[in-house]
Amino acid sequence: MIYLLEDDDSIRKLIDYSLKSQGFDCKSFSLPSDFWKNLEQEDQQPELILLDLMLPQEDGISILKKLRSNNQTSKIPVIILTAKDTEFDVVTGLDSGADDYITKPFGMMTLISRIKAVLRRYDGKSYQNKQKILEADKIKIDITRHTVFSDNKQIFLTVKEFDLLVLLIENRPNVLTREQLLDSIWKIDADIESRTVDVHIRTLRQKLGEGGNIIETVRGVGYKCL
Numbered sequence: 001m002i003y004l005l006e007d008d009d010s011i012r013k014l015i016d017y018s019l020k021s022q023g024f025d026c027k028s029f030s031l032p033s034d035f036w037k038n039l040e041q042e043d044q045q046p047e048l049i050l051l052d053l054m055l056p057q058e059d060g061i062s063i064l065k066k067l068r069s070n071n072q073t074s075k076i077p078v079i080i081l082t083a084k085d086t087e088f089d090v091v092t093g094l095d096s097g098a099d100d101y102i103t104k105p106f107g108m109m110t111l112i113s114r115i116k117a118v119l120r121r122y123d124g125k126s127y128q129n130k131q132k133i134l135e136a137d138k139i140k141i142d143i144t145r146h147t148v149f150s151d152n153k154q155i156f157l158t159v160k161e162f163d164l165l166v167l168l169i170e171n172r173p174n175v176l177t178r179e180q181l182l183d184s185i186w187k188i189d190a191d192i193e194s195r196t197v198d199v200h201i202r203t204l205r206q207k208l209g210e211g212g213n214i215i216e217t218v219r220g221v222g223y224k225c226l
Contacts, residue, residue: 002115003046004028005035005063006081007055011104015050015081018108024115032058045076048119053082053093061096068097074156075146077118081106087195095199097158121185122159136169136225138211150211160185161204164197168215172225175218197223 002019006012007030019026027046029035032055039046049067053060060080067073077099082089085103093101099118102111134141138151146162148155157165163185168176176184178197186196201223205212214226 001025001027001044001046002048002050003035003039004050005032005055005060006030006050006052008052014108015111018112019115022112031056032063035063039073045073047077047122048115049076049078050115051078051080051098053080053084053089061092064093064096064098068156068158071156075122075159077122077159079114079118081111091195091199094196095203099158099160117186121163134166134169136172137214139165139169139208139214141166141169148208150208153209155207155211157204157207160200161207164200164204165208165215168223168225175221175224177222179222181222 002024004012004015004019004026006015006028009030012028012030016026016028027038029038051060051063055063060082064078064080067076067078078097079100079102080093080098081102081104082093083104090101090103099121100114102114132142132144134143140149141147141162143166148157148162148165164181167181167184181197201215201217205215208215216224216226218224
């Protein structure tokens, strides 16, 4: 099930129709209050949320932060759909926990492709053949359970933050370029600047606290895990 929160009637109806024509189940909402009500009442969480930023009642960034701060919804993938296309807006959206950021206008097939790419990244099967436990200094990762502990304190990460941390630890002490990280983690046919990697690394370090010191910046190249 995909939840769509979009106040523009024509855009909402077009996306809803396009998703259903591609075999996705979709629930559409024009108001944040209706969105929250359904999210709280449903027994099963949505697989993905499509979120507009400029909404009545409550702005999208506020909604996104609430989703990420709640243990029940923190791991639901979120794609932002918005007309706000400045670098500041994109960085703010990604830094707040969005898994992708798509600016309007966009084609429906592009949207479907990006949705499928995000859902692939959230597929737990991608971790089945990996070592179940990873440790590095104060960091301990249980890949099967998708949990991270820093200095024995559980840290809640978005999927991309989790994937970045796993990739860096698995490849230590080798340096991974920003291009390698983009190709391995994002895996979408889109123009994503290396700034995206820097934003997620910064947020990852902040969440890990002192444990984040294991991630080292290699100036002009990329990042490595000590």
